[in-house]
Amino acid sequence: MRASNxxxxxxxxxLLLQLTPVLRAVARRGLASAGMADTDAExxxxxxxxxxxxxxxxxxxxxxxxPWLRAIARHKMIDALRRxxxxxxxxxxDFAEVLAGDESEPSMLVADxxxxxxxxxxxxxxxxxxxxxxxxxISEAAARLSMTNGAVRVALHxxxxxxxxxxxxxxx
Amino acid sequence: MKTGDLIRALAADxxxxxxxxxxxxxxxxxxxxxxALGLHFAVLGLWPHLFTLLGEPRLLCKLCLTxxxxxxxxxxVARIGTPGAxxxxxxxxxxxxxxxxxxxxxxxxxxxxxxxxGQRLVGTNAVFxxxxxxxxxxxxxxxxxxxxxxxxxxxxxxxxAAAGLFAGAIGAHLYATHCPDDSPLFVAAWYTLAIGxxxxxxxxAGSRCLRW
Numbered sequence: 001m002r003a004s005n006x007x008x009x010x011x012x013x014x015l016l017l018q019l020t021p022v023l024r025a026v027a028r029r030g031l032a033s034a035g036m037a038d039t040d041a042e043x044x045x046x047x048x049x050x051x052x053x054x055x056x057x058x059x060x061x062x063x064x065x066x067p068w069l070r071a072i073a074r075h076k077m078i079d080a081l082r083r084x085x086x087x088x089x090x091x092x093x094d095f096a097e098v099l100a101g102d103e104s105e106p107s108m109l110v111a112d113x114x115x116x117x118x119x120x121x122x123x124x125x126x127x128x129x130x131x132x133x134x135x136x137x138i139s140e141a142a143a144r145l146s147m148t149n150g151a152v153r154v155a156l157h158x159x160x161x162x163x164x165x166x167x168x169x170x171x172x
Numbered sequence: 173m174k175t176g177d178l179i180r181a182l183a184a185d186x187x188x189x190x191x192x193x194x195x196x197x198x199x200x201x202x203x204x205x206x207x208a209l210g211l212h213f214a215v216l217g218l219w220p221h222l223f224t225l226l227g228e229p230r231l232l233c234k235l236c237l238t239x240x241x242x243x244x245x246x247x248x249v250a251r252i253g254t255p256g257a258x259x260x261x262x263x264x265x266x267x268x269x270x271x272x273x274x275x276x277x278x279x280x281x282x283x284x285x286x287x288x289x290g291q292r293l294v295g296t297n298a299v300f301x302x303x304x305x306x307x308x309x310x311x312x313x314x315x316x317x318x319x320x321x322x323x324x325x326x327x328x329x330x331x332x333a334a335a336g337l338f339a340g341a342i343g344a345h346l347y348a349t350h351c352p353d354d355s356p357l358f359v360a361a362w363y364t365l366a367i368g369x370x371x372x373x374x375x376x377a378g379s380r381c382l383r384w
Contacts, residue, residue, distance in 0.1 A: 020175055046178050051384065053182040055324035057190040058254050063174055067256030075255065075326055115174045125291035132173055132181035157188050160181060 001056070001065050016049060023048050025072060030077045036084055043167075048076040050164045080169075119166040124159035129151055182197045193323030197246075197316065204315025205342065208308045212346045215304075219224035219350040230354035233276050237359070238348050241269045241339035241367075249316055249338045252331045253323020268324055271365075276356035284355075295353030298362050303368035306373070309336075309343030317381060325382050332378015340367030 001020040003017060029046040031037065051072050059068045085099075117125045142152045191199070244266045248333055251257050284292060295301075316335035325331030344363050353362075 009183045009186045013179060016182060017176075017181045020179070041180070042175060044340045046173070046175055049175070049178060049182060051324070053185065054190075055255070055384065057192045058255055058323045060192070063254075063257070068254070071255030071326060072324065075324070081342070101315060119367040128181055131184045135177075138184055138187075146177075153185070153187065156181065156185050160185055 001059065016052075019052075019069070020045060020049070026052055026073055027080075031083070031084075034081050036081070040080070040084065042129065044076060044080045047080065047164070047167050048073050049075050050160065050167070052166055053081065054161060077088055120159050120162050124155050124162060127155040128159040128163075186361060191322055194250045196322040197250050197253075197319035200315035200319040201312065204339075207311035208342060211311070212308055212350075213238055215301065215307075215323035216350045222349055228354065230322075230356065231348075233240060233356060234348045234351075234359050234363075235345065237269060237273055237276070238341055238345035238363070240272070241266075242338065244340055245334060247335050249320065252334050253320045253325050255324050255326055265271040270278065273360055276310060277360050280356045282370040289357065292353075292355040293357040293361055295355070295358040295362065297351060297353055298358075301347065301351060301353070301362045302327070302366050302369070303342040305347050305363065306370050308346050308365075309339040309370045312342045313339035313370060313377075315339075317374070317377055320378070320382055324380075324384050325378070327374045328382035331382050333375035335378065336371035336374020337367060339374065340370035342358055343367075343370065 001012075017041075023045045024041060027048070027100055028038040031041055031044070038071040052069070055072065059065060117129060122127060127141055127147075130140070130144060131134045136144060138149055138152050138156075141147075142149045145152070241318055245290055246260065248259060248262045248266065251262060280292070281289065314340055317332065320331055320335060344367055348363075353359075
């Protein structure tokens, strides 16, 4: 994390990839212990990853990272449970059988990608799609969309922040 | 979006370096406190007797207590935006302030004859104190809340209340340099109420704007 805060994108990516199975297990256990179907676990994982990313500056580099990560994961879990608690009458159990996955990431339909990206402005959506889904680098995305590197960076960052905000908005 | 896709996007975004909450607080306070100082001197000016009376124990006590409260609650605000950082010890330290205030009140009650207690408690400027402290606290409160948005407070309302306490203490310290009511009885009643108002405003604002 220290390396990634210093701007090492590669080690940052490895860190997040290593964290994901742990977060997934935590999310499944949390949802299950609250008596809810774990079909939403992947949403909770993504929300937590977004929070870790957008709040990474709040980690004090001299402090151990464990308590920080745990606190963020717990916060997002509570958030998710509160939100799902309010969504009354959604027959999650019907979907549970179909969607209940194993330890790996459940495969999603193309529509799922759009469900997330639909909340972004057109420019942000293009950039996030190019980088996230098509795996383009910043400069590749910039060339493809005929934007400057800086504009791509800004659009990407704003898009990610908008995704996180959208999760919070669902609450109301 | 698949989780792997999301991670790819997050890694690509890692070149942006947001500011740590502690530094954000320090930076935000510069304009915040400058505005409060400016308003204070614009509205009230420098109290002419301040320096001649600085040795007076009641005035000194008032200034020290509000300064101590501002320093400790500032340390609390700097920590409260970090998930997993314990705030137990600093909160415990903060409890020193009401204890000291209670001790000062006890001393005042022993020194001053009972007939004067009521007049000292009510003072001459209670309503102005209630208005002026929140007025001075407004800019530091906005600054503290903006800085906390950089962090990730686990309990937004609590963090907002801490920001309000801090801002209220700054306002109270500034106002104390000009307030003619020096009795600890007055401070315990009206300063506490004024700071409490700012803390309540902070809690409401925090529960709205500090969620993440």
